[in-house]
Amino acid sequence: MKIVFNILRGILALILCFLLFGTLIGGSIGSSVTAFVKEDVVATVFTSMDFNEMFEPGSEAYVELENQGVDPVALTALLNDDAMDELYELWVHDLFSVLDETAIESSFTKENIEKIVDENLDAYVPYVCGILQVPEGTDMSLIKEYTREFMVSTAESLPNAEALGLRGPNMTEEDLDTLTAIRMMLSGIWVVPFIVVAVILSGLIALCRYEKFEGFIWLAVVYFITGGMVFGLGNSLNSLPVSSTLDELEMVLMPAMEVFGSKLMVAALAMIGVAVVCLIVFIFGRKLANKKVSSELVVE
Secondary structure (H helix, E strand, O other): OHHHHHHHHHHHHHHHHHHHHHHHHHHHHHHHHHHHHOHHHHHHHHHOOOOOOOOOOOOHHHHHHHHOOOOHHHHHHHHHOHHHHHHHHHHHHHHHHHHOOOOOOOOOOHHHHHHHHHHOHHHHHHHHHHHOOOOOOOOHHHHHHHHHHHHHHHHHOOOOOOOOOOOOOOOOHHHHHHHHHHHHHHHOHHHHHHHHHHHHHHHHHHHHOOHHHHHHHHHHHHHHHHHHHHHHHHHHHHOOOOOOOOOHHHHHHHHHHHHHHHHHHHHHHHHHHHHHHHHHHHHHHHHHHHHHHHHHHHHO
16 A cells, blocks of 8 residues: 555656646746836837848838838938937837836927937937938038937937827726736736745645655756756757848847846756755755664664
8 A cells, every 4th residue: 555655656746747847948938028028128129129221222211211212221321320329219218108107298208308319419410411312512500400400300310108008098998907017027917826836736746755864855856857948948049140131020039038048048057046956955864764764773
């Protein structure tokens, strides 16, 4: 009967190990998906985008710009220039400010846009001259005035949080629900259930194989294997090769995937740390158990 009981406990412990494995994988991914909704990641996406793909020669957008008297090549060069990064970051910051319930006013205002434009005006001038095909010999003060007006009006044309329905009276119930879900995701609270389940499963595995702390070596194996797999996945995503063959969507997702990979690696290191602790408990616990058995034999 004792043998049957031990076999059943072993089978139960094995089942619990598989459940723990799935829980750890799910928790690792769940704790890392915030990479796709973090402000710095989205800002990096925009600052690293290659607008050459958007305005390829012969494309509809390219032809439309030419028909409007705008040089698409010069516009693409401007959009790809580092001088545009501050405007992108200000815009993204305004969009993400809706996640802060205390932030009521928009930061993507004309005043803030003008401040950035004035700071980078000299860098914008050559591009805007090409975009608007300003005639040679035009007074420089007039060129700067054109450049300033062009950059401010272009930046203001970007849809802000209110225009996208993320803030203000035009928000729907669905918009509010979406914001609430993203706030919960960023807070990390939705990972708590995974942690609680992992702790419970780990405790049950330790109880199923309590003899000489055997349950802890089972846990060490599960945490080591899971941590190693997650670390390998995270490392792969964190070092994705940049290739010219990537399509536009892949180019946009790459910065987010790299951060996602980094977060997976952090979760993996935490699991490997738990595995080390379990291994130490097993080694010292087994020694204590053997000493206890030895002392009992001596007394007898």
